[in-house]
Amino acid sequence: MEFETVTDKLGFPEGPIACADGSVLVVEIAHKTLTRVRPDGSLEVVAELGGGPNGAAIGPDGACYVVNNGGAFDFPENWKEEGKLGLPKVYEGGSIQRVDLATGAATTLYDNCDGKPLNAPNDIVFDAQGGMWFTCFGYSDGENRRLGGVYYAKPDGSQITRWRSEQISPNGIALSADEKTLYWVDSMLQRAWKLDILSPGVVAPEVGHTAGEILVNLPGMQWFDSIALEASGRIAAATLFNGGITVVHPATGTYEHVPVPDPITTNICFGGPDMQTAWITGSASGSLFKCRWPRPGHRLNFQQI
Numbered sequence: 001m002e003f004e005t006v007t008d009k010l011g012f013p014e015g016p017i018a019c020a021d022g023s024v025l026v027v028e029i030a031h032k033t034l035t036r037v038r039p040d041g042s043l044e045v046v047a048e049l050g051g052g053p054n055g056a057a058i059g060p061d062g063a064c065y066v067v068n069n070g071g072a073f074d075f076p077e078n079w080k081e082e083g084k085l086g087l088p089k090v091y092e093g094g095s096i097q098r099v100d101l102a103t104g105a106a107t108t109l110y111d112n113c114d115g116k117p118l119n120a121p122n123d124i125v126f127d128a129q130g131g132m133w134f135t136c137f138g139y140s141d142g143e144n145r146r147l148g149g150v151y152y153a154k155p156d157g158s159q160i161t162r163w164r165s166e167q168i169s170p171n172g173i174a175l176s177a178d179e180k181t182l183y184w185v186d187s188m189l190q191r192a193w194k195l196d197i198l199s200p201g202v203v204a205p206e207v208g209h210t211a212g213e214i215l216v217n218l219p220g221m222q223w224f225d226s227i228a229l230e231a232s233g234r235i236a237a238a239t240l241f242n243g244g245i246t247v248v249h250p251a252t253g254t255y256e257h258v259p260v261p262d263p264i265t266t267n268i269c270f271g272g273p274d275m276q277t278a279w280i281t282g283s284a285s286g287s288l289f290k291c292r293w294p295r296p297g298h299r300l301n302f303q304q305i
Contacts, residue, residue: 003261003289006279007041012075013281013288014226015056015123017064018271020304024279024288027053027066030075034066034099037288047104049097054137055123055226055267058302059155060130063098066106067121070094072139080284083263091139093117096124096132096153109157116162119146123173123226126301129200130155135170135184150184152201163203164211172227172237172267177298183215183235183250185224192216192224192235192248216253222246226267229298231275236297238265238280245280262287270297271305 011030018024022039025046034047034056052069059065070093073085095111095118111118122137131154138148150164150173164170169188175181175197182195182203192215195203218224218239224246225238235248243263248255262282271277275296280289299305 001258001291001294003280003291006039006288006290007037007043008285008287009041009043010035010037010281010286010288012266012283013286014054014266014283015066016267016269016279016281016288017056017058018269018277018279018303018305024269024271025056025064026281026288027056029054029069029283034064034104045104046101047099047106049099049106051094052120053097054094054121055134057124057126057132057300058304059098059126059132060302061155062101062302062304064101065109065124065126065132065155066097066099067124067134068095068097069120069122069137070118072120072137087140087142091141093119094121094136096121096134098155109155110153110160113151113160113162118151119148122148122171125173125175126155127175127179127200128301130302131201133173133175133182135173137171137187138167138169150182150195161201164206167211171223171225174227174229174235176229176233177231181250183227183229184212185227185237187223187225187240190218190223192237194250215250216248216255218246218255225265228268228270230270230293231296231298233298234295236268236278238267240264240266243282260289261285262289270299271303273305275299275305 153160223240264284278293
């Protein structure tokens with residue numbers, strides 16, 4: 001597969017969103033911004049967000065909704081050589097933000113659930129009703145770890161529900177085309193999960209330690225990061241350390257790996273008239289790659305193409 005480097009000037013990019021004008025919105029965790037990447041590679045800062053913007057999606061009102069980890073990790077000068085991010089001295093929690101794309105104004109919608117802080121919000125997807133499913137990755141201070149979870153919330157800031165708690169490191173999240181299935185992945189466990197959706201915004205309560213149906217556990221050292229779906233229902237999952245996109249077949253649990261020229265490949269999104277243009281974030285090199293994907297991607301709710 002051939003990759004075009006649209007830009008390599010980003011600061012740990014994540015959360016790509018393909019836009020109708022050919023540009024791509026990304027969050028830059030290191031630079032704490034929501035940024036627009038033009039087709040010629042030029043950059044425009046849309047919003048200064050603070051913390052650590054970690055993922056993004058367009059909501060029902062056309063605004064961009066950002067899951068902000070709140071600065072759950074930092075970037076020492078030698079982080080690329082060490083192959084590991086740093087930890088802040090103080091961490092209070094993250095938030096869900098709404099960004100007006102016309103003005104860049106950012107509003108905080110949620111910073112807790114039932115009085116408990118959001119431990120590093122990480123990835124987000126909207127359902128057809130306009131509600132958002134999102135993950136919290138959790139946070140470590142080097143000795144102790146605050147656990148993560150899976151949440152559902154309304155975009156007006158009026159309601160938030162924690163559907164899965166005490167999870168190790170939830171990361172990417174996605175909805176099946178018929179919105180009867182919620183997929184999410186755990187980075188440190190290298191595990192992909194499946195949950196049946198009973199009604200919009202509702203999944204079965206957790207029973208014991210059974211968080212859902214396990215689709216696959218990856219061997220070796222290849223952490224799942226963010227995910228997107230192909231139109232066929234395959235899960236296109238960015239994987240860290242082995243640098244690429246791992247395509248998982250939900251029906252069988254089988255998978256195949258597509259190498260990407262960045263060891264910290266963090267995310268993929270689809271766009272273009274036929275949904276076969278893929279944009280992939282390479283966070284070690286600060287790159288946004290573009291390629292022709294062999295199959296069309298699933299069009300997200302409220303995506304403007």
